[in-house]
Amino acid sequence: MRILVVNAGSSSLKLRVIDDDDEVAHSADLPAIGRGSGPKEIASALADCGDVEAVGHRIVHGGDVFSAPVIVDGEVVRELTRLVDLAPLHQPMSLAALDAVTSALPSIPAVACFDTAFHADLPEEAATYPLPREWREQWGLRRFGFHGLSHSYAAAKAIQLMGRPVEETSIVTCHLGAGASLAAVRSGRSVDTTMGFTPLEGLVMATRSGSIDPGLLLWLINTVGMSGEDLAKGLEEQSGLLGLAGTADMREVLTASEAGRTDARLALEVYLHRLRSGIAAMTASLGGLHGLVFTGGVGENAPIIRERAVGGLQYLGPLIDPQRNWEKTGDRIISPPNSTVQVLVVAAREDLQIAREVRLLLAQPS
Numbered sequence: 001m002r003i004l005v006v007n008a009g010s011s012s013l014k015l016r017v018i019d020d021d022d023e024v025a026h027s028a029d030l031p032a033i034g035r036g037s038g039p040k041e042i043a044s045a046l047a048d049c050g051d052v053e054a055v056g057h058r059i060v061h062g063g064d065v066f067s068a069p070v071i072v073d074g075e076v077v078r079e080l081t082r083l084v085d086l087a088p089l090h091q092p093m094s095l096a097a098l099d100a101v102t103s104a105l106p107s108i109p110a111v112a113c114f115d116t117a118f119h120a121d122l123p124e125e126a127a128t129y130p131l132p133r134e135w136r137e138q139w140g141l142r143r144f145g146f147h148g149l150s151h152s153y154a155a156a157k158a159i160q161l162m163g164r165p166v167e168e169t170s171i172v173t174c175h176l177g178a179g180a181s182l183a184a185v186r187s188g189r190s191v192d193t194t195m196g197f198t199p200l201e202g203l204v205m206a207t208r209s210g211s212i213d214p215g216l217l218l219w220l221i222n223t224v225g226m227s228g229e230d231l232a233k234g235l236e237e238q239s240g241l242l243g244l245a246g247t248a249d250m251r252e253v254l255t256a257s258e259a260g261r262t263d264a265r266l267a268l269e270v271y272l273h274r275l276r277s278g279i280a281a282m283t284a285s286l287g288g289l290h291g292l293v294f295t296g297g298v299g300e301n302a303p304i305i306r307e308r309a310v311g312g313l314q315y316l317g318p319l320i321d322p323q324r325n326w327e328k329t330g331d332r333i334i335s336p337p338n339s340t341v342q343v344l345v346v347a348a349r350e351d352l353q354i355a356r357e358v359r360l361l362l363a364q365p366s
Contacts, residue, residue, distance in 0.1 A: 001362070003355040004052040004105075008097035010089040011178070013037050017049050018355035026050060033096040042097070043104040054362055055110045056354040057098050058149060060090040060199065062114035064140050069117070069357045072098065072110040080112070086198050087146075089236060111361055113354045118148025119183070119190045126192045126285065143201075145193035147175040151183040152190075153353040154295040154346045159188065161333060162291055162342050170286040172279050175348070176305065177296035178206040178248065180275075184282035192285035194278050200235060203278055204271045206248035209239035211274075241267050250298045250305070272305070276312045283316055289341050292318050295348045306334070310343055317341040 002025065007014040013033060017026040028045040030037040057072070061083045070076055077095070084091045102110055127143045128136070135141055154173045159166050171185045180203040184192035194202030204210045212235070220226040226234075242248040244267035245256065253271075256264035283289045292313075294306050303325045310320045317340035324334040335343040 001359055002052045003358050004049055004055045005351040005354045006097050006101055007058045008093040013097060015045055016351040017052060018351060022352055033093050039100045042100040046104045054358050055101055055108055056358040057112050058350060058354060059094050059112045060115045061087040062116040066114050067117050067120035069111050069113045069361045072112050111358045113357045115146045115148045116144045118152045119145030119193050123191055143196040146195040146199045147181045149350040149353045150175045150348050153349050154293050155185040157346045158291050158293045158344045161344055169290050170288050171291040171293060172282040173293045174299050175296045176299035180205045182278045182282050184285040186286055192282055204274050205240040207237050207240045207242045209235045244270060250302055272308050275309050279313060289316055291342045293344045293346055295346045300345055300347055318343050
């Protein structure tokens with residue numbers, strides 16, 4: 001079954017056709033919707049994709065309604081629209097792409113695949129915020145977690161490379177890109193993660209702050225008089241690496257840090273401090289560690305980040321082989337044989353994960 005995978009992000013729109021052998025039969029990268037791509041541009045790109053039998057859409061937030069892939073209909077779209085405020089950088093783009101692709105391919109079944117689904121069965125102690133009961137019950141406040149498509153794929157690929165039975169694995173997957181999160185994966189299932197009710201919680205990201213003392217935010221509102229709109233813009237679009245170093249691009253941060261620029265050095269240290277702390281916390285949730293997996297644009301392409309992160313975690317058991325770490329040879333183990341924790345690099349392949357989920361859903365009897 002040829003699957004068209006649609007991944008609409010805040011900065012790009014990626015189209016991939018995945019064939020029966022999980023090979024990319026066609027690809028197109030467009031500007032983000034509203035930033036150069038509209039229905040006409042998308043329809044033109046789709047005309048070159050050839051025949052497809054189903055479309056899989058990456059949807060960031062499924063809320064407490066969607067814990068597995070679902071065939072898209074009007075009710076599904078209404079529920080997804082209700083969640084826009086919880087993922088304002090991503091959900092509107094996903095919905096716009098869903099509308100444009102459906103208009104261009106009206107007779108092809110569309111399936112929504114969710115970044116939150118992998119974390120839907122988090123243990124209660126990991127999913128529950130210590131907030132008033134009435135708040136939690138009235139508004140469904142809980143930790144959802146994100147990047148689940150990437151974490152799910154990376155964990156499964158790492159288990160395969162490690163050669164361990166899935167039921168005997170405790171892995172921390174590190175999805176490090178413009179967005180960044182960690183997942184604690186035991187026996188192939190997510191038991192903890194760093195993102196929460198929205199994709200804003202957790203690690204330092206390109207433009208997102210990650211976790212901030214809520215009292216600081218209350219102070220900005222009550223004492224400084226900052227509006228909710230300005231607060232949201234600052235936390236989502238002006239913080240993270242951009243707020244610390246003046247650039248959201250980790251490559252530029254690393255170059256500036258090597259050149260001795262103080263703000264870039266600080267940005268790198270803050271990033272690594274939060275990353276190491278998060279990995280240690282995920283390991284505590286697992287009760288031990290067999291594998292540490294790096295994926296995503298930074299995770300795959302910044303060996304110095306892997307080296308320095310692991311270098312501060314040797315008390316947990318992982319070691320890095322410098323030569324393997326700096327090689328560019330695809331999915332691989334980069335730890336030496338004497339490392340008690342295997343360290344791996346796995347390419348982010350959300351497109352393959354989505355295609356597989358679409359096939360499994362459509363193969364089920366109606």
